Amino acid sequence: MSAGDSSRETLEMESFHTRFSAWTPCSNKALNRQDCIWMPKCIKLGWFLPYSPTDHEYGAWKHHYIACVCSLDWLTPREAAAVYGTLNEPKAGDEELQERHREKCLRKLIWGEIALRKKELFRVRPPWVSGTRCSRSFKSRCQPRLPHTVRGRVGLQEALEKQLALPKRSNAFGRHSYPSFSRENWRGVLKNDDSPSDAFQTHFILISSQIPAYEMVVDSVRAGVISVVYEHNGMTLESLLYLTDKALGGQKAQSMGIFSDGDSREINLLQGYRIGIKNLLRPEVRDFWEKLGSFVAPEEEGGHVDLFVPLGASEAGIEVLSQLSQLTGTCFTAPAGIATGSYQHILSDWLGRQRERAPPSIYFSEPKLQAWSSLTDFLEDTVKSVRKQFRPLFKELQKNVSGRIIGQFMFDTMSMTDILNNEEIAQVLADGLVELSKENPDKPLEFLSYFLLKKCSEKSKDLEENVILTKSDPKAAFNLFMKERNVLEDSPQDTKPSLGKNDPNFEVLVQLERKRQTDWSAKRTRVAGELLQSERKYVQMLEIVRDVYVAPLKAALASNRAILSAANLQIIFSDILQVLSLNRQFLDNLRDRLQEWGPAHCVGEIFLKFGSQLNTYTNFFNNYPVVLKTIEKCREMVPAFRAFLKRHDKTIVTKMLSLQELLLCPSRRFDEYIHLLYALRLHTSAEHADRGDLTTAIDQMKAYKGYIDQMKQNSNKKDQLSDIQRSILGCPILSEVNRYLIRVQDVVQLHCCNEEISFFLRLYEHTRDLSLFLFNDALLVASRGTSHTPFERTSKSTYQFIASVALHRLLIEDIPDSKYIKNAFILQGPKHEWICATEAEDDKFLWLSVLLNTIKSTMEK
Numbered sequence: 057m058s059a060g061d062s063s064r065e066t067l068e069m070e071s072f073h074t075r076f077s078a079w080t081p082c083s084n085k086a087l088n089r090q091d092c093i094w095m096p097k098c099i100k101l102g103w104f105l106p107y108s109p110t111d112h113e114y115g116a117w118k119h120h121y122i123a124c125v126c127s128l129d130w131l132t133p134r135e136a137a138a139v140y141g142t143l144n145e146p147k148a149g150d151e152e153l154q155e156r157h158r159e160k161c162l163r164k165l166i167w168g169e170i171a172l173r174k175k176e177l178f179r180v181r182p183p184w185v186s187g188t189r190c191s192r193s194f195k196s197r198c199q200p201r202l203p204h205t206v207r208g209r210v211g212l213q214e215a216l217e218k219q220l221a222l223p224k225r226s227n228a229f230g231r232h233s234y235p236s237f238s239r240e241n242w243r244g245v246l247k248n249d250d251s252p253s254d255a256f257q258t259h260f261i262l263i264s265s266q267i268p269a270y271e272m273v274v275d276s277v278r279a280g281v282i283s284v285v286y287e288h289n290g291m292t293l294e295s296l297l298y299l300t301d302k303a304l305g306g307q308k309a310q311s312m313g314i315f316s317d318g319d320s321r322e323i324n325l326l327q328g329y330r331i332g333i334k335n336l337l338r339p340e341v342r343d344f345w346e347k348l349g350s351f352v353a354p355e356e357e358g359g360h361v362d363l364f365v366p367l368g369a370s371e372a373g374i375e376v377l378s379q380l381s382q383l384t385g386t387c388f389t390a391p392a393g394i395a396t397g398s399y400q401h402i403l404s405d406w407l408g409r410q411r412e413r414a415p416p417s418i419y420f421s422e423p424k425l426q427a428w429s430s431l432t433d434f435l436e437d438t439v440k441s442v443r444k445q446f447r448p449l450f451k452e453l454q455k456n457v458s459g460r461i462i463g464q465f466m467f468d469t470m471s472m473t474d475i476l477n478n479e480e481i482a483q484v485l486a487d488g489l490v491e492l493s494k495e496n497p498d499k500p501l502e503f504l505s506y507f508l509l510k511k512c513s514e515k516s517k518d519l520e521e522n523v524i525l526t527k528s529d530p531k532a533a534f535n536l537f538m539k540e541r542n543v544l545e546d547s548p549q550d551t552k553p554s555l556g557k558n559d560p561n562f563e564v565l566v567q568l569e570r571k572r573q574t575d576w577s578a579k580r581t582r583v584a585g586e587l588l589q590s591e592r593k594y595v596q597m598l599e600i601v602r603d604v605y606v607a608p609l610k611a612a613l614a615s616n617r618a619i620l621s622a623a624n625l626q627i628i629f630s631d632i633l634q635v636l637s638l639n640r641q642f643l644d645n646l647r648d649r650l651q652e653w654g655p656a657h658c659v660g661e662i663f664l665k666f667g668s669q670l671n672t673y674t675n676f677f678n679n680y681p682v683v684l685k686t687i688e689k690c691r692e693m694v695p696a697f698r699a700f701l702k703r704h705d706k707t708i709v710t711k712m713l714s715l716q717e718l719l720l721c722p723s724r725r726f727d728e729y730i731h732l733l734y735a736l737r738l739h740t741s742a743e744h745a746d747r748g749d750l751t752t753a754i755d756q757m758k759a760y761k762g763y764i765d766q767m768k769q770n771s772n773k774k775d776q777l778s779d780i781q782r783s784i785l786g787c788p789i790l791s792e793v794n795r796y797l798i799r800v801q802d803v804v805q806l807h808c809c810n811e812e813i814s815f816f817l818r819l820y821e822h823t824r825d826l827s828l829f830l831f832n833d834a835l836l837v838a839s840r841g842t843s844h845t846p847f848e849r850t851s852k853s854t855y856q857f858i859a860s861v862a863l864h865r866l867l868i869e870d871i872p873d874s875k876y877i878k879n880a881f882i883l884q885g886p887k888h889e890w891i892c893a894t895e896a897e898d899d900k901f902l903w904l905s906v907l908l909n910t911i912k913s914t915m916e917k
Contacts (some may be wrong), residue, residue: 266289830906
């Protein structure tokens with residue numbers, strides 16, 4: 057030790073003894089807050105206070121010790137497996153089931169111990185509940201006090217750690233898991249432990265930004281339900297867990313809903329994470345669902361997770377629900393119905409235990425949700441323009457708040473609830489007046505009254521039969537599936553019947569089997585009817601193009617008063633007319649088959665024949681961009697065609713759609729085919745002759761749907777990169793194969809005034825604003841400026857290119873929070889280094905999580 061260090065230590069000790077000798081103990085309460093007691097404990101464990109307490113500040117080391125103890129965390133066995141890679145080796149089936157059972161028992165033991173400790177602590181008055189002696193001027197420097205109940209919980213956690221030998225957890229930088237235990241979290245702990253608010257049930261829902269017009273879904277959330285809107289792109293599973301944990305504030309939810317995109321087999325939770333049966337047991341996915349399930353009350357207390365994705369409409373989806381329930385020990389539910397062309401499946405029956413209220417009514421106002429689900433496709437285009445107008449005003453607001461404001465604006469402007477309530481009445485009255493004009497009765501009022509009563513009775517009958525939605529007995533179906541699955545797992549080799557014909561229960565089982573076959577036949581018939589009905593509507597939409605647009609244009613061309621040339625007519629309409637011819641033939645085959653429909657009839661072979669002719673659709677999709685450009689070019693250059701479109705677009709005959717919107721129908725139809733085929737196979741027994749053809753047809757439609765999705769993604773990525781390149785001055789060419797944008801983060805660039813001193817004492821100055829554009833292979837750094845228009849409140853952001861760095865050459869270093877800097881980190885490339893800081897702690901956590909995950913994915917390729 058040098059002489060300077062020795063003298064400095066001597067001065068600090070003299071200062072410490074001076075403060076200690078100047079203090080006069082007045083009570084035990086003051087004695088236990090002395091720095092001489094708590095400072096050695098902190099220093100021994102390496103928990104250093106980032107600043108020197110003032111002369112009149114007492115208890116700083118004690119509060120620092122308590123805060124550090126509460127921020128400690130431990131790894132569960134599966135988290136340890138993700139870090140050390142020792143527990144995720146392939147296991148036999150029995151060993152896997154035993155491990156799941158042990159984990160479930162361990163969770164029950166922990167919850168029981170915590171509940172018992174709470175009851176014991178409520179009987180004893182906790183000490184030290186009075187306020188701190190810190191004055192108001194020094195209150196901001198003191199750490200929050202820890203109540204006795206929290207200390208009891210910490211003690212319980214330490215005991216469990218010793219019993220289970222669980223390691224401590226640290227983040228990617230080797231520090232304790234951030235974000236640290238903030239004041240908001242402390243207030244949440246105090247509230248949960250000491251207030252009677254535990255009597256109220258907590259309902260929580262996650263809403264994906266991938267949902268069409270998600271703002272209207274946010275505005276439909278009921279009062280008292282905690283909602284979180286998350287970005288589908290640029291998020292990780294760890295970030296989603298962090299947002300959930302922060303929103304719940306340490307309390308358990310009675311029910312949790314996840315409103316995301318998906319189909320009857322998979323949940324499109326995040327970009328790059330389509331959760332299905334194939335990837336559900338991957339370590340990071342499995343760990344995510346286990347942690348998410350820990351935020352929900354156990355199944356014995358009525359806790360459940362509701363997935364607003366129609367997983368109950370297919371065997372693969374039911375298998376996903378079963379696996380999730382076994383992994384987490386929590387009941388997972390999902391809709392069991394299908395509805396082609398809309399999101400109305402969320403209003404059908406749900407698998408799982410029947411409850412007092414359906415899951416949609418737990419989280420949402422049903423009239424608003426029904427209004428949104430009926431017109432999602434039209435609302436998304438409208439909301440896009442509203443978002444663009446409101447983005448400059450709402451850029452400082454949280455996504456939940458801005459989404460609710462935009463959703464409320466949409467509902468108020470469009471009066472959607474009143475429209476839906478009156479739409480059906482207006483349609484029935486219009487039909488009645490049409491019939492009245494045809495019949496011309498002597499007593500028109502009596503005729504109209506009789507017509508309305510007849511329509512009312514037909515509507516009631518339709519609701520009972522439920523033709524559109526595939527209804528089922530959710531509880532019976534789910535229990536039957538689980539029972540059959542458990543029997544196969546327990547005794548896969550035992551195929552002999554356990555009952556003889558003379559057994560009294562044999563007749564009962566035969567009757568049950570006949571009833572099950574009858575139910576399957578009835579449900580299969582309803583799905584086949586929905587297939588025919590939806591195909592008829594689809595063909596009618598294609599016929600609108602032929603009757604409203606093609607026929608008049610060809611007639612004008614034949615009469616030497618051409619609106620469009622023969623070449624342009626061929627380019628625009630030839631492919632869509634071939635698609636119409638193919639689907640017209642497909643509809644005729646379906647109609648012929650369903651006219652003589654019976655339990656043994658098949659539709660899989662019709663789909664296979666249709667799938668062998670999909671080259672017609674391939675020609676349409678390959679020429680689709682050329683068709684749209686030709687329409688726009690002719691619209692600009694040919695006034696007669698512009699007037700023709702103005703007369704025919706968005707009229708009653710075209711269902712209030714334009715020509716371009718009608719051309720969207722083929723790309724959306726394949727989703728409906730896949731949903732209906734899965735529903736047919738779900739209600740088709742394994743011995744049925746149609747089972748194999750349906751499976752082959754599903755694979756065929758899924759492969760072609762993947763081809764369409766890839767074309768959509770390529771088009772969207774190209775447009776997005778072009779928009780970014782135009783918005784950044786001096787930006788190089790961004791368009792490259794397989795490149796896409798993940799996330800944009802606004803930060804401030806800082807400059808350190810003196811890098812020779814310790815981290816905790818360094819001062820930083822703000823030099824400029826930056827925007828970080830994260831792509832899947834590179835990071836683009838641009839300076840951000842703000843320009844204002846006279847007499848306008850809104851501002852416009854401008855960007856100037858600075859540098860781009862390949863992700864595999866980028867280094868990240870965390871900067872610990874200190875008295876002078878918050879939420880900072882260092883990005884270091886081969887030639888440049890940026891000291892950046894985000895405005896909020898959440899932004900830093902989410903950004904670093906996504907950035908590290910993207911770098912890891914890039915290095916693995």
